[in-house]
Amino acid sequence: MRELFLDARELEHPEPLEQAIEALKDLDENSYFYMLHRKEPIPLLALAGEHNLNFISQQTADENWHILISRNQDIKLEEFIKE
């Protein structure tokens, strides 16, 4: 499984979204996008929902948000979350 990783914690708005959208265009059936962010990116999640992508967002104890998105609906994204 290929991971497209983006650490967006130190990026200024709207760079995280810009880079995330570019990464989403590169997704195939065997890959997923993993983004670390300091805020929950609701517009990105809305976009993923709009395009019927498989996605999950979760905040960990260190207050960072982990956002995982895949095109393949069968990928269990929660298994890839790095605590």
Next chain:
Amino acid sequence: MFENSGLSMDQAPPIVVVLRFFLTGSIFGIVASFMLFFYGKSVTNFSSAQALALTHTLTLGVMASFMFGALYQMLPVLCGVAIKEPETLALRVNYALILGTIFLSISFFTANLILYILAALSLAYALFTSSYVMIKKLKTISHSSSSRGMLLSLISLVFVAILGLLLLSLRGGFNINIDYLALKSAHFSFGLFGWIALLIISVSFQVIEMFYVTPPYNKRYANYLPQIIITLLFINLFSAIFAPAILNIVEYIIILLVALHAGLTLIKLKQKKRAVTDATILFWAFGMSSYILFAFFYTLSQFITIPTTIVVTLFAYFALSIVFAMSYKIVPFLVWFHLNAKGYFEVPMMHEIAHPKYARVNLYFFITSFILLILANFITIFWQIGSISLLISFFMLFFILYSAIKKYFHILNTGKRFEFNMPKI
């Protein structure tokens, strides 16, 4: 946390909802600049029809339009609150706000009862409908410091509107047994510090850290500041009616608390991680500095004579500066994002929608107008020169909004689309 939860772009309002409010606000900004040009020095008499008309064109026409537009956009995105049928509601509110502002401004000159009634009805519809829908939605969510502040700001707006309508009734000749000056003072405090300042504070909790990668505000501070301010505003309201002697003290504490936040925001902006400083940061910094100067000159005015217009101008530029900052940040993003979300290939980059250099020139005109209008208190001709500079500032903003809408619809009608989940070959 979201997990394929049916979240979609329907959550966010159509882009036209936000841009229509912003466009309206910028047109009222142009109108206000013309008013300032023609009224000149007469606006320094705050009881004059000219000053009242200008004040309400700025607060209702400009500020309320931009703030409603921003709230329609931010509530879904920042708070996860979806407003049902936002387009229909926003359109009605937009028209009512435009008509109400025009009727009210004219009514100050004519003292015509029918105009007072029309203004009251239009504004009551615009302000109460939007506030009711937003407050109802915001009451159901688990709050961040930002969303809680927005809720309290909207509650303040309801009070501004109620107090404003009572004032209008008194002007219209209705006999209500309330002290006009106390009512006016409370209307003024809820408007400036409850609705405008509290909304700016709430927005800053979210956007300063997010937009400019600054250290976050202290959580406890961010949670309690809006609550303390609203509590003080209610104490202020009661003291206006029952204990006018302590009125100034309470109001002064509120002014100092907002100044504390302005200072803290300046420190946060200074601590941002990126070295690049764009015009929107400078608009934020200018706005916050303007507020600190407002608090300083307000304090000074308790001891020595200072033209009240200077104090008022400082507050106005605090609020307007944030309007410009947010517009230049939000509008290019919205156009870019909505086109991307709809899957268009050739989406203009954000700097192609509003070039950073253009925004900076706009900032210079804006600051120039500020300096000239402050100087106008001493050299009368500067009222006209300052208002021309302000007119250019608002016209530049209007032009960017108009061209953003034009670009958006051009691509919507002619662009080619892709699918994120198109099978890869």
